[in-house]
Amino acid sequence: MLALIVSHPLFGLLVTLVGYQLAMELNQRTRTLLTQPVLVATLIVVSLLLLFDVDFETYYASADIIWLFLGPATVALAVPLYTHLKRIQDYFWPLLVALLVGGFATVLLTLGFAWLLGAGPELLASLAPKSVTSPIAILLAEDLGGSPALAAVFVMITGVAGAVMAPWLLEKAGIHLPAARGFTLGLNAHAAGTALALEEGEETGAFAALAMSLTGAVTAILLPLIYGLTYPG
Amino acid sequence: MLGLLMLILFQFAGTLIAGLGVNLPGPVIGMLLLLAVLLLMRRVPEPLQITSSHLLKYLPLMLIPPAVGIMSQWEVITSSFVAISVALLGSLVISIPLTAWILQRLVTRRAES
Numbered sequence A: 001m002l003a004l005i006v007s008h009p010l011f012g013l014l015v016t017l018v019g020y021q022l023a024m025e026l027n028q029r030t031r032t033l034l035t036q037p038v039l040v041a042t043l044i045v046v047s048l049l050l051l052f053d054v055d056f057e058t059y060y061a062s063a064d065i066i067w068l069f070l071g072p073a074t075v076a077l078a079v080p081l082y083t084h085l086k087r088i089q090d091y092f093w094p095l096l097v098a099l100l101v102g103g104f105a106t107v108l109l110t111l112g113f114a115w116l117l118g119a120g121p122e123l124l125a126s127l128a129p130k131s132v133t134s135p136i137a138i139l140l141a142e143d144l145g146g147s148p149a150l151a152a153v154f155v156m157i158t159g160v161a162g163a164v165m166a167p168w169l170l171e172k173a174g175i176h177l178p179a180a181r182g183f184t185l186g187l188n189a190h191a192a193g194t195a196l197a198l199e200e201g202e203e204t205g206a207f208a209a210l211a212m213s214l215t216g217a218v219t220a221i222l223l224p225l226i227y228g229l230t231y232p233g
Numbered sequence B: 001m002l003g004l005l006m007l008i009l010f011q012f013a014g015t016l017i018a019g020l021g022v023n024l025p026g027p028v029i030g031m032l033l034l035l036a037v038l039l040l041m042r043r044v045p046e047p048l049q050i051t052s053s054h055l056l057k058y059l060p061l062m063l064i065p066p067a068v069g070i071m072s073q074w075e076v077i078t079s080s081f082v083a084i085s086v087a088l089l090g091s092l093v094i095s096i097p098l099t100a101w102i103l104q105r106l107v108t109r110r111a112e113s
Helices: A002-006 A011-030 A037-052 A056-062 A070-076 A078-116 A121-127 A134-144 A148-172 A178-200 A202-230 B002-019 B026-041 B046-057 B059-072 B074-079 B081-112
Strands: none
Touching (some): A011 A037, A037 A056, A037 B059, A070 A078, A070 A134, A070 B002, A070 B026, A070 B046, A078 A178, A078 B046, A078 B081, A121 A134, A121 A148, A134 A148, A134 B059, A148 A178, A148 B059, A148 B081, A178 A202, A202 B026, B046 B059, B074 B081
């Protein structure tokens, strides 16, 4: 009976949709940042697979109808990036400097801390793209020799943690300018940060969306270059 | 469907360029190419606008299957738990105030001058 369900070509789609629906339900009831739907859904799917004794490869192959669209969706990110790019004219040079300094700082600090605490090359490659939006992070981690799964989870944890800590950190640093608050949230906490920024106001939200899109594109270009230079082989 | 065709054509173009030795993932090159075309056109064609917003609505769902791969990574997570936590949280604690401070300072300084 169970084998019939598990071996069905739509099993992966079924489990993923069940996990996502339950996670969305939980997120809407609790209304906290901590119940990030994709993170919760991932844990539900993992639990279901362990329960039904299905290995990851079997699940992944039968969920191909979902992840095959990740490529076109990544290309589609150009559309929101183009739309938000209009905002960059407001403060072109300050935004460019903040983007490069903030982007470099995040990557170098992450790799530095992890390296000092003994992380190996595969883990470092999975941590490097953690402040980039997930679809791009997955591709980058794979290219750098890391684990796409770890990268995806690290991105989500970063988003949640960043959105939880940012209001307090921004308060302590005395940041009141909506553009600075929004841009920082988008750069450091991508989707979760952008959602939080939108709650603060339209301008904050717009700069967060701009930062999230820009960080994705700029990191995608620079990370393989920097990584090749600082971590040969 | 024209919008989806455009996206897939750009992805294939990206994959071809990656195959020529550009050190970037194919879909990322496709995204950058599409961005360049949009910047030249100065508008988003309607089919592309519609397909993109529909497709991106499903993006969270698409991220679940790759993320489920952590089930074969427990060993790394448990053995490097401290390194991972410090790296993820420590970098945020420094880079959030730093990014915001730089931007606020540059913007207010320019407004004053």
